[in-house]
Amino acid sequence: MRKLISTKENTWCTGCGNFGLFAAVRKSIQMLHEAGTPMADIVMSAGIGCHGKIFDYLEISGIYGLHGRALATASGVKLANPQLKVLVFGGDGDSLGEGLEHTLFAAKRNMDITLILHNNGNYGLTTGQASPLSIKGFKGLTTPMGNVERPFTPVTLMMEAGASFVGRSYTARIEHLSQMIFQAVNHPGFSFVEVLQPCVSYNNTYQLYNEHCQIMSEIPESEEKARSLAKSADPIYLGIYHQEEIPVYHQQIQDGGASLTRAQRLALLKS
């Protein structure tokens, strides 16, 4: 197994939740590899934000795409080569602000890719503006008097959009998070992992999460139950909220065959 950390200087803030997430992702990739997935088959895409820097640090192939568009890019990758395991890293501003449409549609289609949502509750890289997941009252550069909007609840939002695997974990629970990412990537269909990620510079939530996070012992028995648990502020429940096997997008539209040669194409056009 080759090393998964690149030589690129790491510029996340000391204590950033992304370090825990990075460690968990490496562990899950190792598990995937040990379970038989060739390293060449594991690719990623990332948007723009603090989360996206993982693209430079993680030594696997992929596209460092545009802000908000990583899921669309990843969908194109998956369709073109369904054998690939495609991990998408997104921030809350990235995947639920600029690129919300792609997030909802990847779930709606049940595209067989995994979105790992770095939820730090603000825009970190642009120095602390309110994000779609900032709590009401959040004071940031664009909301100096306090955020008046209410945040999305990513778990219920993605369940409603049709994601067939929905989970939540926390960057300081590396074992839990790595197991969840491993399961999410192996899940056939669209998998969504909300990762609670403290931002030490602009939204330090370590104490809140350390005190209130609680791991669920099992998948909630009904969607109603899952919804109510997802919205609970105390405790904050971690675990898989929803998992079902439904038809995967690319399997419904294509046969996975090789691209036809020029000669085959011209022959078809002449027939």
Place this chain on the structure above:
Amino acid sequence: MSSKIYNVLIGGKAGEGVKKAAQVIADLAVKHGQYIFQTDDYQSLIRGGHNFSLLSISDERTYNTYAKADLIVSFDQRSILRHLEDMAEGALHFCNEGDSEDARVIPLPLSALMKEHYQGPAHISLSAVAIFAALCGISLSALQEIIKAEFRRQVDENIAYAAAIYALIKERYPQGQRSLAANPDLPAKNYTGNQAIALGAYAGGLDYYYGYPMTPASSILHYLAKMRDTHGVYAIHAESELAAINMAIGSAFAGRRSAVGSSGGGFALMQEGFSLAGMVEAPLLCILSSRPGPATGASTYTGQEDLYFALNQGHGEFARIVASPDSFERAFSLAAELLDLAWECQSPAILLTEKQLSESMINLDLPVDDLHPPLSEEAKYTEPYERYALTESGISPLKFPGAGNCAEDDIIKWNSNEHVESGVRTDTAFTIVAMRDKRNRKYESIVKATQKYQRIARYGQGEKLVFAYGSTALELREAQKYLPFRLVVPIYLEPFPFEELSEYQGAEAIVVEHASHPNFARFLKEKLNVKIKTNILRYDGRHFHTEELIQKLKEAFDA
């Protein structure tokens, strides 16, 4: 005007099957050995309004329509009034009994016959097909055969109704209006420009087409979607143009040829993704079919306002290829060429066209055997593989992810941030310059790569020199049947084919284009210092009818 050309106009409300009737007439004409050219004038609505289709039928190739029609069938009063002035000498203009008192129009008992032959909803559009068949010496059995193929709902009623109309016309016009001589070696299949583009891209290796419906590009998406099971090509209707272009770049990353298409508004949304293609060096074919803008504009009409928009697509500095097909054959070959070029040069390429070519239809033999073979040079990789290896040509070898495509330890990183050779992000001043220079070296490589293709077209002889691009060239080629002049058409617009066009440096010329700002004339001045004698501009969304264009050209020549 040429007596050889028989012009047909069908008009009515949206939903009455105007376009369908014209298409079936076109099919019948082709089956009887004639060349056809069809253009549809319609509006952005589903029911009502006024739609009409123009069809030129001829013993020789026709590139455009005519203002005056020999046969007009109007399904409603608006069509009658609108097209009274479009009657050629000796024209027959038919309508439904009771729709008009005008002596120039010939009433037929269409409603009465529909009532007699249909239990449920009737196909008024069939009457135009039957009238045409009866006037042009087409047999009743040929008419019935095409109805069976094209009007399958209530087929027995359709056949009975059409036969009644056919008999009526035969009785009133036993001599007919026109006989269709069978021409040998006639292309037997009809294609729209968009179909030719779609098939050309397919021939060029297209596997994934991503789009979002926008007239006049939508029919590429529709046409390719239908080809999935027979041709193994996938047309995906994405959630937006933003999604479409990012998906297409993702598919290119994974090693499959992809394309996107839209009109100006959708292309505006794709600009950011177009820049992404420039930065990550993604091979990407983009089809831009123009209509009058700005914004929603005149959504179902034609225009050439987007020349500079295409040339300057995206933000930032990077090379791209822009070319515009001047014929239906070229729509096919250019789409294949541009896809090959995009992959050879790892750059985005734009096929710029407009509604007039996209949605008009002719009978055509696709120039399948004339395509250049794809480039088959062996890539020279560095060890370890580096996506953005600094090369002389500016083009770094491509590898694709996935077991079987690359080695287990190959790292293939495409990066929208400025990057080092491995694809990892950088902000280092020195590397920013090195990478920009590498990408800039692609300008020269692109110039060289395009030189193996036909980059300009010349048509006709004469003292006067006329420049045009895109489908405007078709309008001018039809006008050349009546007026001698030299027509010069740059097919490639970026990189500009200086070598082929050097003889026109400083020449005096007339420029014809469908825009209110003389964009193309400005472009020619910039590139060749062409002295513009006259600009013939049309920007009402309509194409030039042949008679109108001849008149404008004569005025310009005499000025």
